[in-house]
Amino acid sequence: xxxxxxxxxxxxxxxxxxxxxxxxxxxxxxxxxxxxxxxxxxxxxxxxxxxxxxxxxxxxxxxxxxxxxxxxxxxxxxxxxxxxxxxxxxxxxxxxxxxxxxxxxxxxxxxxxxxxxxxxxxxxxxxxxxxxxxxxxxxxxxxxxxxxxxxxxxxxxxxxxxxxxxxxxxxxxxxxxxxxxxxxxxxxxxxxxxxxxxxxxxxxxxxxxxxxxxxxxxxxxxxxxxxxxxxxxxxxxxxxxxxxxxxxxxxxxxxxxxxxxxxxxxxxxxxxxxxxxxxxxxxxxxxxxxxxxxxxxxxxxxxxxxxxxxxxxxxxxxxxxxxxxxxxxxxxxxxxxxxxxxxxxxxxxxxxxxxxxxxxxxxxxxxxxxxxxxxxxxxxxxxxxxxxxxxxxxxxxxxxxxxxxxxxxxxxxxxxxxxxxxxxxxxxxxxxxxxxxxxxxxxxxxxxxxxxxxxxxxxxxxxxxxxxxxxxxxxxxxxxxxxxxxxxxxxxxxxxxxxxxxxxxxxxxxxxxxxxxxxxxxxxxxxxxxxxxxxxxxxxxxxxxxxxxxxxxxxxxxxxxxxxxxxxxxxxxxxxxxxxxxxxxx
DNA sequence: ATAGGGTTAG
Numbered sequence: 001x002x003x004x005x006x007x008x009x010x011x012x013x014x015x016x017x018x019x020x021x022x023x024x025x026x027x028x029x030x031x032x033x034x035x036x037x038x039x040x041x042x043x044x045x046x047x048x049x050x051x052x053x054x055x056x057x058x059x060x061x062x063x064x065x066x067x068x069x070x071x072x073x074x075x076x077x078x079x080x081x082x083x084x085x086x087x088x089x090x091x092x093x094x095x096x097x098x099x100x101x102x103x104x105x106x107x108x109x110x111x112x113x114x115x116x117x118x119x120x121x122x123x124x125x126x127x128x129x130x131x132x133x134x135x136x137x138x139x140x141x142x143x144x145x146x147x148x149x150x151x152x153x154x155x156x157x158x159x160x161x162x163x164x165x166x167x168x169x170x171x172x173x174x175x176x177x178x179x180x181x182x183x184x185x186x187x188x189x190x191x192x193x194x195x196x197x198x199x200x201x202x203x204x205x206x207x208x209x210x211x212x213x214x215x216x217x218x219x220x221x222x223x224x225x226x227x228x229x230x231x232x233x234x235x236x237x238x239x240x241x242x243x244x245x246x247x248x249x250x251x252x253x254x255x256x257x258x259x260x261x262x263x264x265x266x267x268x269x270x271x272x273x274x275x276x277x278x279x280x281x282x283x284x285x286x287x288x289x290x291x292x293x294x295x296x297x298x299x300x301x302x303x304x305x306x307x308x309x310x311x312x313x314x315x316x317x318x319x320x321x322x323x324x325x326x327x328x329x330x331x332x333x334x335x336x337x338x339x340x341x342x343x344x345x346x347x348x349x350x351x352x353x354x355x356x357x358x359x360x361x362x363x364x365x366x367x368x369x370x371x372x373x374x375x376x377x378x379x380x381x382x383x384x385x386x387x388x389x390x391x392x393x394x395x396x397x398x399x400x401x402x403x404x405x406x407x408x409x410x411x412x413x414x415x416x417x418x419x420x421x422x423x424x425x426x427x428x429x430x431x432x433x434x435x436x437x438x439x440x441x442x443x444x445x446x447x448x449x450x451x452x453x454x455x456x457x458x459x460x461x462x463x464x465x466x467x468x469x470x471x472x473x474x475x476x477x478x479x480x481x482x483x484x485x486x487x488x489x490x491x492x493x494x495x496x497x498x499x500x501x502x503x504x505x506x507x508x509x510x511x512x513x514x515x516x517x518x519x520x521x522x523x524x525x526x527x528x529x530x531x532x533x534x535x536x537x538x539x540x541x542x543x544x545x546x547x548x549x550x551x552x553x554x555x556x557x558x559x560x561x562x563x564x565x566x567x568x569x570x571x572x573x574x575x576x577x578x579x580x581x582x583x584x585x586x
Numbered sequence: 587a588t589a590g591g592g593t594t595a596g
Contacts, residue, residue: 021587049587080588115589150590182591213592220593251593282594315595322595352596384596 010047017050026058033067045071049078056085076110084116092120096129109136111145118151127159144172150179157186180208185217188224196221197230212238212249219252226540226567228260229461251279258287261538261565261572278310285319291572292581294327301336314347321356326571328583330364333357351379358385362392363585371401383413390419394426395585402426410442417447418544425500454542455519457527464526469517475526482525483516490555498548520549520566524556536563544568544586554578 013032020029033051036043043051048071055064068074068082079102086095099117102109109117114137121130134143134152142148149172156165169175169183180203187196200218204210210218215238222231235253243249250273257266270276270284281304288296301320304312312320317340324333337357340347354377361370370389374381386409393402406423413419420443427435456465466473473479487495502511515521520541527537537556545553545568557564558578566573574581 018587046587053587075588077588082588084588110588112589117589119590145590147590152590154591176590178591180591185591211591216592246592248593253593255594277593279594284594286594313594318595350596355596 009041010044013041013043013047014050017047017054021050021054021057024058026054026060029054029058030063042072045073045075045078049075049081052078052081052085056081056088059089061085061089061091074105074107076107076113079105079107080110080113080116083113083120087116087120092122092126095120096126099133109140111142111148114142115145115147115151118148118155121155122158127155130155130159143168146172146174146176146179150182153179154182154186157183157189160190162186162190162192175208177209177211177214181211181214181217184214185220188217188221191224193221193224197225197227212243212246215243216248216252219249219256223252223256223259225456225463226260226538227458227463228257228262228538229458231256231260233461247273247275247277247280251277251283254280254283254287258283258290259567261291261567263287263291263293276310278313278316281310281312282315282319285316285323289319289323289326290567290570291574292326292328292583294324294329294332297323297327298329298332312345312347314350314353317345317347318352318356321353321360325356325360325363326582328363328585330360330366333360351377351382351385354379355382355385355388359388359392362389362396365392365396367392367396367398367401371405381408383409383416383419386412387416387419387422390422390426394422394429397426397429399426399430399432406439414446415448415450417443417449420447421500428500451543453519455523455539457523457537457539459527459530464523466519466522466526468519469514470519470522473522473526475529478529479522479526482529483521486521486525486528486552486556487512487516489559490552493555493559495551495555498546498551501546501548515548518546518549520545521552524553524564528556528560528562534561536565539564539566541566541568544570545573550580550584550586554580 013036016032017029020032029051048067051067052064055061055067064082064085068078071078079098083095083098086098095117114133118130118133121127121133137143137148137152143152149168153165153168156168165183165186169179172179184196184199187199196218215234219231219234222234238249250269253269254266257269266284266287270280273280285297285300288300297320304310317336320336321333324336334357337353340353341349354373358370358373361373367389370392374385374389386405390402390405390409393405406419406426409419420439424436424439427439453468454465456463464473470476497512497515499508499511499515502514504514520539523539524537527539531537545566550573553564553566553575556562557575564575566575571582571586
């Protein structure tokens with residue numbers, strides 16, 4: 001395109017700018033803009049807005065804002081375009097600030113403005129403003145507008161208010177892929193995986209169409225459920241549909257396969273990707289990390305460095321550090337922490353990174369060093385950090401630090417029953433029975449069971465879920481009988497129930513019964529009666545696995561010659577021949 | 587002219 005003569009007017013500028021916007025040709029656009037200035041042409045609102053759109057789409061927010069600030073008058077479109085520019089680039093507070101200014105300038109927002117500004121209403125302060133914006137939306141009768149409604153329900157879902165999100169969704173007079181995907185992903189992001197899956201099925205029955213975003217959200221739910229069969233189905237469906245294989249979808253598949261226990265499939269997808277983002281690398285690294293494959297983590301990170309196409313981010317280092325920790329590579333982990341702290345990648349160590357290193361030191365028995373690092377780090381330690389150190393103190397029998405840490409932990413997190421158990425175990429191993437009793441009493445007084453223990457196992461595309469001492473499963477009688485049989489059999493082979501895992505103060509017989517009722521044991525028993533000999537068992541647990549169940553699973557692997565994998569809240573335990581990949585530290 | 591849902595970590 002050519003810019004000639006000083007006599008260029010609206011029509012020509014409009015045409016030129018439209019072309020620039022379509023082609024994202026920011027250099028050309030800048031020339032057009034410069035020409036306006038040079039010839040003292042004062043663009044009308046319409047053309048300035050085109051410039052704003054061009055600049056925001058080309059990541060030149062500063063230039064866009066400059067044009068916006070210089071405008072003599074603005075209308076709802078120019079305000080909205082500028083707000084949209086900020087929210088799409090993740091500058092939420094600027095977007096919200098501008099929206100407030102817009103209201104003050106007496107410009108009436110329209111459905112475009114509401115739909116875009118709500119995407120910036122995340123976080124606590126954003127949510128408060130979001131609520132207020134919601135009331136404006138109701139007043140102006142935009143609540144059931146499909147774009148505004150989707151944005152609104154998404155805001156509520158991201159704030160954890162899933163019921164409000166559901167309410168808005170139910171009130172939408174029409175639905176489309178985006179609004180349906182928004183509600184599915186709302187559930188999935190909150191870990192309400194079954195609900196997300198159920199909704200997806202409902203929408204499918206109702207004939208809703210899906211796209212790659214829908215499948216990515218669905219895969220998040222399936223990862224959470226470790227529903228490998230379902231995940232495979234989605235994978236082949238996606239292939240059959242010949243959906244364009246977006247990176248995002250492949251990232252979700254990597255995550256799904258590794259969280260379902262199938263690292264090889266995950267790596268196959270990773271290897272075949274024509275383009276990888278940092279999330280692809282992170283998902284793969286996290287996969288290896290959760291499976292305790294420290295060496296693979298280190299190798300893959302090295303490959304990432306060598307390829308040098310994608311810069312590691314803070315999540316990358318989190319994955320690498322936790323991978324070293326889970327894989328028992330203490331020195332390598334410390335080395336990686338130094339590498340990060342040297343600042344070459346421009347990544348600031350967050351509290352989670354310190355958490356990994358503290359975990360790693362504690363695991364290696366370097367409890368004093370871990371404690372020193374907590375005192376040295378520029379963050380206030382969280383319950384998770386103290387909890388990790390307390391666990392290390394118990395395993396390595398460091399009563400001095402353990403006592404201090406345990407007391408701090410009970411102050412910050414008095415409701416968490418697990419803390420009391422670990423502390424009382426620590427006292428027990430030191431023979432301090434009086435303290436054991438005190439801690440137990442304190443626990444009865446203050447602790448609350450937040451999330452009931454739950455385990456499940458996938459057989460023939462069906463998830464079988466068990467709760468502690470479950471009476472709901474259709475084959476419960478058989479399952480209990482089998483569990484009892486296992487108890488007797490394993491005792492003969494040397495299994496001793498670890499009663500320190502029982503939270504309640506009851507007699508031995510009761511304790512044994514409670515222990516045997518743990519959901520993962522029921523799932524294992526069910527797995528044994530429902531599969532033929534030699535078939536590996538894959539159990540998922542929503543919380544951390546207890547020492548006794550971990551031991552029990554070892555006996556399953558040894559006595560029955562089965563490979564057992566258990567995914568708990570933090571990681572995978574691959575158990576074969578009585579030995580677990582976690583090295584009995586988790 | 588301006589608009590909504592998505593992937594890793596915690």
